[in-house]
Amino acid sequence: MLKKIFFLLVLAGFAVMLFNAYGLSGPDQQLNDVAAHYAEKGPQEVGAANLVASVIVTYRGLDTLGEVTILFLAASIIGFFLKARRDNQRAPKQVRKTSEILETAAKVITPVIFLFGIYVFINGHLTPGGGFQGGAIIASGLVLMLLANPVKKINHNIIRVIESISGFSFILLGIFGLLLAGGFLDNAFLPLGDFGTLLSAGAVPLIYIFIGLKVGAELSGIVSNLQETQKEQI
């Protein structure tokens, strides 16, 4: 009990701090300079209709690269952390039979989900959505597949290859930006195109595709690794 009171005291102190940080002040009615710049110059400089996408892919592309990297890291770590031992892998598993309906539905819906995911990241620079959302959707499709058929082995090689290639391509595009345009991850080495169309905003859609593929592959990797993990015997 005394402990809980102490916890509460600490949290109270924390709350005081956070509310002091916020100050409960009313919000600005105006965008600050940075945001205003994005709003005003963004369309010319990047050419993406979705300003969030232009910020994510170009202005703060390095963050995004890092973010992809973190997922990649998490997937890699989980990959070797939860890696099942090869000899155990073949051990017969007691499998719960899933329902016919789920199996059939999965077969039908999964491709649709995949397509939707791809749509989301291809249109990321125009409408809400993008690489992450699309990637997550693709991974959800995979989850559905696994739910429907738990015994099914996911081909790690494919995931791995997609992951590697898309990640490397992301970097390559960044370097193109450096070599051909203003700087690392500059999208302007491809023509910016007509504002608001699919093939606009230079390399943004391309990058978003790779991000989407990569995120999808990484999330799938995480999920499938969690799925296949076994007791570690050391």
Add this chain to the structure above:
Amino acid sequence: MILKLIAIVLALAILLMGVIAVENKKLVVAVIAAGVVSLFASVFYLLLAAPDVAMTEAAIGSGLSTIIFFYVLNKIKKDRKDHA
């Protein structure tokens, strides 16, 4: 005005779900509650003019994240059964 009311209701719901997620003894309920928090949050993001965030939160926060939770819970449950 209505927007604000909805926002307050959502905020309260988020907090309520948060408390449930923390205090409920059953892990399954807790995980679902946490997922619901994310779901409500993504609605909140829509109110806050952030559709991108809302999508992400829905797909990742309440979707994938909950699924991963369940995978692990499942493994643990199975393990417990094996052990017993």
Add this chain to the structure above:
Amino acid sequence: MVEPVYIVASGLGIAFLLGLINKAGKNPAGGVMLLALAFMTLVSLQWMSSVVFAGNSPHYTFTAGFQPPFSISLMMGEKEAFFTTLVNLIGLLGGIYLWERFHKQGVNTMIVYLLLFVGLNVVVMTRDLFNLFVFLEISSVAITGLVLLQREHKAITAGFKYLVATGIISGILLIGIIFIYQYGGSLYIDDIIAANLTAVKGGMVAIFLVLIAIALELKPFPANGWALDLYQGAHPGVAALVSGAFASAMVFVLYKLLPIAGGQWQTMFATLGALTFVGSNLLGIKQNQSQRLLGYSSVGQIGLLVMVVGLAQFLGDRLTLIAYGLLISHYLAKAGLFWLAGVLDQDQIRNWAQLRKKPHLLALFGTFIFALVGFPPFPSFFAKWELIMQLSAGSGYVWVGLILLGSLLEAVYLFRWLGYALKLDHQQLPAINIQWHKIIPIVLAGVGLFVLGYLATPIASGTAGINFIPLAFIILIYFLDVLPARVKNIVVIAAMAYYGYLIMPGLEDVRFIFSVIFIIGGILTLLAGFAYKGRRKGFYPAALLMYAGLGQLLTAETMLQFFFAWELMTIGSYILIIRGKNSIRHGYSYMLFSVGGAYLMLAGFGVAYAGSGMADLAAIANITQLAGWAAVLIAIGFMTKTATLGLHIWLPGAHAEAESDVSPMVSAILLKAGVFGLVLLFIHMGGEAASGHPLFYVLGWLGAITALVANLSAVFQEDAKRLLAYSSIGQLGYILFAFAIMTHVGWLAGFTYTLNHFMYKAILFLIVGGIVLRLRTHYMYEMGGLIKRMPYSFIAVLIGIVALAGMPPLSGFAGKWLFYNAGIEKGWYFQGGVIFFSGIIAFLYLYRLIHSIFLGQLKDRHRRVKEISPWFLIPAYTLIMGIMVFSAKPGWILQPIGQAITQYFPSSPLRWQADGTAIGELGYWNGSQVMVIVMGVFILITLWLILLNRKAKKVEQFNIVYAGERPERPETTHISYNIYAGYNKAIGFLATPWISGLWQWIADGFRDLAVQIRRIYNGNGQTYALHLLTYVVVVYLITIGG
């Protein structure tokens, strides 16, 4: 010039591709990873050469080609180049080190490894707050993964705790960042600095959140249990990275971000750093698990660096030297130690004795330990020196005190560890499995420390410089260690002689007197080394190190040179002392007292520097403020070396357990270094003009009481060498007393005693050492009757004790006579009485010494024992010659000394008549005449007795009146055992070792404190999370409040 962004691009690109490359096999994958790291290293090195050495202006990288604050920018300036080089270099070395681990655990670990360094590079270079957050997360997550290289339970729990902690920290950081954005409207660090957010309360709190999160990443005590568990649980190769690379980068981040607080909170961070430095080093003293101990040390060192960053305003343009010096030493030494831990795979520091199976590894281990504590010639030495000087100059004496306290605590456990490695039994331990990919990084780290120390010297010491030739020679000798001892002995003696030839002619008065002791005494004592066979591994480098230190003391002009030499000497003597058979404890306490004393001295020099603004030794003469403090601190520093009462407890064991030829070195010669220091100090304090200073009154009493208590303790010793060791303490008490008198005659007495003690203590230790080597026992009750077997030794000891007792006509009397005159002249009657009393007590132990060893009954097992080695007798008899000359013609030596000190003590010098009579204010004395008279009477009586007794029959010893009974059981039945029992009953209480008790109490106190405090590290990750939150809240309430 390769764009810095290629560091990131290459790292990430290769990391992404590694999965594919792995299809071709693990070796190509590993090779490519190392290539990537090498490329990253090269790029950063190239920028280092461009920005740091060529002095080009910093380079900015604007990602996506937009100016900040709209896009993320990277900066490659002087410091960034330095830190990325540090990070990448250790990445490369660590990658080589972990090679086999990567193989075992698969390509994913290589990916994680590479990404860690990508993360750290960006963390160093970025100028964007949120970008910093993202790549910090990459680094943290990568570490969480690398922890698992060691697939043990402890690694998994440690990793989880780390994950929990970093989760909280990054949350706090993120909250801070978003609020900074709210108030500042930008994430670009320079914008934030310019915006001066601290004007608004919310902005201030936001900045606080960011900075405290960075501080938490630096593992502040006491909210750092998770970090310690990580250091302990992780694979050593990974712990090395966390300690070396991650922590270095984070220190830089703190430095980079601190300006956003606009000059506020520097003191707060310095305080947090100090708390960490002292706290975690305190807890370290109770730790026995090697990796966790290194963890404590790492945390402590980082605390020190945080302190340095916080105190930057004190340090001025020396900040770079200080921070880099400390950082590099920590970085290389800690990495080296962690890597060593991985090679040994010994959990307990006791088992590090295993290192003795590979002496070169042991040498590396020693290098790392000395570098961590801050000994020369390593960069940390210069850094610590500058740090103390600059802090003192800014009157930051509290900081000085905290730094020195923390450093001392660190020395406590590091030298305990080193002692274990040097001395504990290693027979039972398994052989070391040498894998070259693990050894190479360690060797490079060790070599790097030396090289960087050498490079740092000109920066730190300015124009005065430091002579590295002796050190180079010592390194050469180290590599010649395979030669037989005799060959090395010849080489070393020749080198000493040459060194003496080089420096002695250039020395004047006081320094010359001491050079005789240090150099000639050194050569003489080294002669005894010929008595040893075999290789005597490690002896010669250590001995030379000590003598090099002593030699450089003589030539030191600046305080830095002096301190450098002093510490060099300490290292050498420590290794010499700990070589003795049972010296582990004694070497340890010697080192601790030395380090403690050295730190006080350092503080004293700091005060002197602050008070005078000079770097020369003459600074002491020109102190305008706190002069008394400087003098007291420096004097105490020297007095730990002269083993003045209270600071003496290390000496008896250290000198007694040392090897036979080491004891005379450390007792007759090394102790004089402290005397030399005191003499210089007193001279610079103004000589005669300062004689009224109350310090001298205290020192006089201290000297007198030291003499009394030490002599009394010597009386009750059973161990011959220990007896001599206590005797040395007593004699040094006399010397202190004499110099503290601060008159012409007093100083003459001091020098007479110094020279005499050098001679007779060397004789006694040489002979007794030789005997110990022959008989293989220290205990006097196991000796006896050796006069028949060792007549030459007997004569030498007889002359030694007559001189020591101060009986006329030998030179010891000169000291006594000068004492009386000086003491009475000064008006120190009581002190003089005490000194006299202790002088008579000396008879008791001297009699005991000579009687128990040489007289009485010969032990059966010694009936065939031979005279001691001539290599002990030769130096002893050379010194006897010296005593004889001094005795017969004291004027030859005292007159030049008198002239030398007249410049400091012009009043009432000793007057010398033509016939050699010395006349003081009170009395007179003619050494030559006394010599002639006493020798005349002696010869006459002897002749007379021989005449009367010419037919005397030589009989066996037991042909005596009393029916001889021979007690054969040693100890209690030996007549000399507990010989002064009655005396002990009467006044033995004076010799009660209450001072040892006091120190023991202090030591136990610290240890108990450590035990109590470390309970907070209960191993529960949740508690650690609570610690973090509490820490933040408490610091918040203290600094900002409400």
Add this chain to the structure above:
Amino acid sequence: MDLLTRVLFTLLGLFIILNWGLLMTAIMRKLTARVGKRVGIRWYQPWINLVKLYSNRNSISHGVMFQLGPVFRLLGGVGLVMFMPLIYGSELFTNFSFAGDLVIILYIKFFGMLGMALGAGEGGHPYSAIGVSRGLSQVTTVELPFTLAVIALAVQYNTLSITEIVAAQQGGILNWTLFTNPVATAAALLSMLGIFMHSPFDLHKAPNEIPIGPPTEYHSSYLGILRTNAAILHVIEAVLFMNLFFGGATSWPMLIVKTFLIYFISVFVGVVFPRFRIEQSVRWFLQVPLILGIVAIILIL
């Protein structure tokens, strides 16, 4: 004065002191015996003893140090004579006191102790070491109050030269240190009891408890030298006290009277008190005499 004259007169002084010492020993033993209702020895007995010892031809040696022991011992006694001015105002009987002052006197005494100790040790007798250790133990504390008194004197007269100290006491009995500095004198006199090593401070040679003190192994001429030394030492130490505290002597008769009286003090005390154990005597000297010595120093501060 040429060297030869000085040597001859010094030897003459030594001869007088030796004979006076032997006589004094006899007188004191006689007195002690009478107090104990015994007859005692004849007054010439010491001379007979000496002659007998020196002419004893049955002589053995245990080695060099055994031989050197008595030599050192005698060196202690004779050395004292050498550096002690005997008769104030007489250039002839100042001996070699120009070569050293009071300090040399204080330290040359130790030669005797050292010789005894070493020689006895070489004898190989298991108990000799006990005697020596006790003797040395006692000496340390005996010397302390005496030294304090000497320091007080040196300060009082601002010199360490014995001749000058004596000179300062001339011109009437009230100029004696005994009256000008009674505390120092008292301290010194109390330590004198220990210096003479008479009962109650004679445990080291205790004939009853240990029938074999250090001299046991010595015989014939060795013992003769020891006896010679004892006679000289008693007188010359009394001379020292005389010079320091009792105005010195301007003539031989005065010297004889004063030394007799000084020596008598210790004999008298010895008759009255039984023997102390070693820790008792050590403690005793660290009490009253030491306190007196300290007071003497305080008075001159």
Add this chain to the structure above:
Amino acid sequence: MEHISLSQIAIVAGILLILIGLWAIISQRNIIKMIIGFSLFDTGIHIVMVGVGYVRGKTAPVLDEAVNVKEAARQIVDPLPQALVLTAIVIGLGITALMLAYALRLYQKKKTLDVKKFNDLKW
């Protein structure tokens, strides 16, 4: 009601959610509950971030028919915090997954999820 803005509601709710999350982290002994706490903590932070970026009465930073390119600066909310939140959400997921993997392994070692039991390393 008038003086309360949407962003205030969001930020206050976010902070409270942060506190709830922290409460779970420091008081719940079940590791899964702690991880849930982390996820709430993250979500709270995200809500705060979006709240900070919100400007009263403006629309999403997507330029389409409704929002003119020229008028953009006066019509949209700040896109930057949204971009940051996106990044943060994905990072959060990675870390949650990692924590869960750890939890699984920890459970397999000791057959318990009680965080107190994993104190092999201490002092």
